[in-house]
Amino acid sequence: MKKRKDFAIVLCGEAGQGIQTVEQILTRILKQSGYHIFGTKEYMSRVRGGSNSTLIRVSSEPVDAPVDRIDLLLPLDGKAMEHLGERVGKNTIVIGDGDVVRPAERRGNFHPVPLGALANEVGGALYGNTIAAGLVAGLFDIAAGDLDAFMGRFFAGTGDAVVERNRLAAAKGLQAARELVRAGKVRVDVKKNPGVAGDVLVNGAEAVGIGTLAGGCDFLSAYPMSPSTAVMVFLARHARDFGIVVEQAEDEIAAVNMALGAWYAGARALVSTSGGGFALMEEGVSLAGMLESPLVVHLAQRPGPATGLPTRTEQGDLNLVLYAGHGAFRRCVYAPGTLEEAVLLACRAFNTADRYQVPVFLLTDQYFMDSYWNVPGLPLDEARAVRHTVRTDRDYRRYAFTGDGISPRGIPGLGEGLVVADSDEHDEEGHITEDLALRVRMVDKRLSRGRELEREALPPVRYGHEDGDVLVLGWGSTFPALRESLGLVGSRRISGLHFPQVHPLPPGTAETLRRAKAIIVVEGNATGQFADLVEKETKVPVTERILKYNGLPFTVEELAERIGKAAGKEE
């Protein structure tokens, strides 16, 4: 049997079977035991039934991207084998209940373990997921006592009987695994690193939440919508500790208008939504443009149009945020690819919005929201709130003309001045005007901050070979998978460029692209929205677009193959 320092485990079953609990248990205890871990899930938009799966990579090295390969599969229901299809290869170890996975469906190295009977011994089918968790833990170097103690902590507060049964279930799973290992049927050879135990383990949603806290977010108005709701839940959980107003609005229109009212009164407000919800917020984006109000929008993308695939992933809303809102005004779009970037950019979004008085978008997606991995730390020292409001005097004019096109932003009640903000075209004081010459000056004022926004744009992150002449461009959540895939391709001709900021593009982008022989843009949508933007802004043609829009994230192997093929054409 092939030894792997990086082991890919998939658990697959119905909604309601507790796969998420298994994921939570395993990612935590494996990390605590010193393994690098990565976890992500794909699930159907239903509360019960269907087929959902969770991928957990356990590794001796840091891991942060999804793979197709399955080294170990735990099918928890009869539909799992079919659901995973060709990902179950001949080298895949499959551990399942012989009564659940029927002989005709068995593939890979099937090892029967009577999971159902074990669960019944403990107290019923309900405990099947904990047995599965114990089974996976038992394949790794985790002491029975450590697992037992962990289960006690994990289920604390659910009642003594439930805690006891889960501890027993985990122990039975662990014992079953040890028997498989003793019999030489399964062998895992992933080394532990004691330092990993103290790493930070968060998912994308938590990283965004931590970044917003660091950025001084003190107001969230939102309407629940997958996959953005996790950020709302995070801030609600911490509202008391951090003094945050968290309001579930009656609709997204109310949410965005509340956020603008909050910024007006001095708060640092966030709206968190997905594409369909954001479509309702467009009037608010335009209002932010006219009011010269800061606004931070977290948009966790999912496939559209309309309701689309509610629980799946896509990078299909770039054009939506680039062009949302009628009228001409500036904006800024960030797209984190790593947990560290999510913290930094969520914080930066508040500072940029406040300083330049523009809407700032943080584009994530379902895949990023739902994926966990361990990192040595989060860059809190670099993530600090910087306020840009002023105390007003008696003669304060909200829209005063200044050298840089940015009028000092006062807030009502701070100083002696009056703050007049108006959605109509307005004079320097903020009152309605139809002075058309003044209108032109106001438009120019609102647009003039674009130069500074562009000058401050974050540069792309270069990875892969240092100066390859084939450039692979990506943005947002694809970064870790792209980085790992270039390692697999191993070509000295290929360099990767990850854009954590997609608009405005950083200065020098055109020069960088012009030096390349070929430009491959990789993104999770059907037309290549970022590729279009790059061509429009740089006038440099994109050679090849690698696109995906089936609702699933790019995997490392898939990218390696498609990039290898695309780069091969350039040889």
Place this chain on the structure above:
Amino acid sequence: MAGNRFDMGDIDIAWCPGCGNFSILEALKGALEELDIDPARLVLVSGIGQAAKTPHYLRANVFNGLHGRALPPATAVRAANPGLVVVAESGDGDMYGEGGNHFLHAIRRNPDLTNIVHNNMVYGLTKGQASPTSRPGFTTPVQVDGVGDEPFNPLAVAIALNASFVARAFSGDGEQMKEILKEAIRHRGYSLVDVFQPCVSFNKVNTYQWFRQNTRPLGKEHDRGNRMEALRRAMEKDPYPLGIFYVREGGACFEDRLPPYEKDDTPLHLREVDRDKLEALVRTKRET
């Protein structure tokens, strides 16, 4: 009104001569002056329409947002700084039509603000289409066969939702309007003041004279603490009662229920990120 701190002096006002909005503006300025409110601590929030221009005509902080959207930002202003006095003011189309959903939910939240709705039963700024409160049979260039829909009854809806202060005034009676506005602004919680107001340009039916003939005071015997009675009176028409229909005292306001204000009312903008708690939060993610 000499010496009123809210006067803007000689400004160009966009309303038609004889418009009911003028007396609402004067009543509001009078009420604010008599309540001794500091213009720097007053925020007027409005949507779009002729009524929604009111904030531009008195000295105050102003958030003149979008059509139908006065209440969400007004609620948020109170939530961001409970030290501010907030008035959300717009017309019937704005508050009851485009903003109808916000109207319902603002009442449920019960923020401490005063919601003044200029109700002239017509769309003025778009030149005379039906509004949610237009009476059946009212003809316009769009509703050529006359309005067929049941008129929206804002007072009954507000009382049904247990709004904490519900009143109706008539712009033809400045003194009564001012007194109602004073009570509404003083009231802790959401206050609705629906103001009957003639549109002299686009509503030739519901004129000053029509409103005089089709309204009457609620009467001294009306018990404003009796919700069912208030609801019954809110259903009355021809004539429509005027006055304070319903007052509910003592309930918690939206702001009172928000975690940041459990200990004190410091506005959000005067607070700092608690970096120690942030570090501690990230530490818990190491231990999980």
